[in-house]
Amino acid sequence: MTQLPESTERKLGLVIDLDTCVGCHACVIACKGWNTEHYGAPLSDQDPYGAEPSGTFLNRIHSYEVQPETGPAQLVHFPKSCLHCEDAPCVTVCPTGASYKRTEDGIVLVNETDCIGCGLCAWACPYGAREMDRAEGVMKKCTLCVDRIYNENLPEIDRTPACVRTCPAGARHFGDLGDPRSDVSRLVAERGGMDLMPEQGTKPVNKYLPPRPKDRLDQETDILAPLLAPVAEDAKGFLGWLDRTLERLPGPANRPSEPRRDKRGER
């Protein structure tokens, strides 16, 4: 049924901390690994070892440079997967009923045996969260690891989405965003969690925590440089004698490290 539920009992989703994400892509690999072996058709690759590799992924990490009006630019790593929108436009456009939003937890899923691969849902999604599997001819998307989070065969600690479980930085959080007392809801409230493309009216369940303002960026950005300055500037022994002798000869001396020494002198 591709009509959206009026409301869902819970709103399971992710909170992604853009301040913490280090852009390691571990969640991409964990997602691909779990989802190629479990729910639905495997996530195929085309020409994986050839000249033009491509493949189906449910989670992808962009990196952005943000240039403030003053001060140096900042690099922000930006994981992007299905946001399990409350008003999911991908669901209502589906002509076959393959796409649906679950009333019990709000997860948006594709019933692959009903999918005709028309691609309309991928057109309707502003976030690029749905990708057609080119081997299977059906639409693939994040399932919020529906086959992990309720899976009693797994140890309790593993009953979270694969991307959350694997994140080495702790940048991904999973929980019920419909419950204001849940850890994820409190995180969103405390850190000013935001929606992506709010003007599209999709009401995403997943929230993003903005990067914290950097407190030391106005000072020296290259904090290791002074420590890496050349150390053998006052040579002793034979090299010292050679240095002094060459100094006495006519002609200009080349001292590339002059400005840096001045700077170090100030500190």
Place this chain on the structure above:
Amino acid sequence: MHPAPSIIAFSTFSGLGLGLLFWLGIDPDPPTGWVAFTFFVIAYVLAVGGLVSSTFHLGRPERAIKAFTQWRSSWLSREAWASVAALVVMALYGLGLVFFDANWTILGWLGAALAMLTVLTTSMIYTQMKTVPRWNMWLTPVLFIALSLAGGALLSGRVTIAIWLLALAGAVQLGWWVVGDTRLVQSGTTMETATGLGPMGTVRSFEPPHTGTNYLLDEMVHVVGRRHAQKLRLIAFGLMIVLPILLLLLPFPHIFGILALLSHAAGVLASRWLFFAEAEHVVGLYYGMR
């Protein structure tokens, strides 16, 4: 958006065929016998051929029948119902004209309405996409219906009506281009809203998630064809509107009518190609592209 040949051919030819069915349906003095047979064969080859070609872009065409189930929410499903209803009703109407010399007027009017409803549902599939601001405006269904009516009039040999409708469709097409060019900016969706990083500063894509291409870029971020968009608009407009009107104004409209029709169809194909190639999907913003 990727200009898939199967979808371009579908919307162009089925639009023409359904336009012809509309004019046959509302004709107070419709052709009968062999003449009617010829007209209906042309209309059905165009309309059905277009519908069949649209299934070529499906990943799983063998399940296409399931597309009839979600008419309550999906325009694609409504299109499936409207097209089948239009073709069935007009087939009955044609049966009367061809074999029984009988004009079942009510069936004709009903079929004509269903034919235009089908064109409307097709256009609404694109119009509903908030993610493609260029399509997401009321001028899109007007353009599809105006072109279908003009092409149908041309096909059915209604010279005077065709001239006026071509002029009307031309005006709508120009308006669609002019307004469409402003739609992405008007939508308010930018890299800053897409990433939520706007309050921090200006956002630039530093590194995409993948070194190669992927489905999203192939399907939604087609930029190659935009390079010659202005020239193609001129060519499309000339072939689709200007040349057919000039040919119809000449004497012997029946001889030049064929040329006008071919020119019009080629022009609509070019215009439909631009309809996709020029359309910017907001997902491109995540890649710093349009």
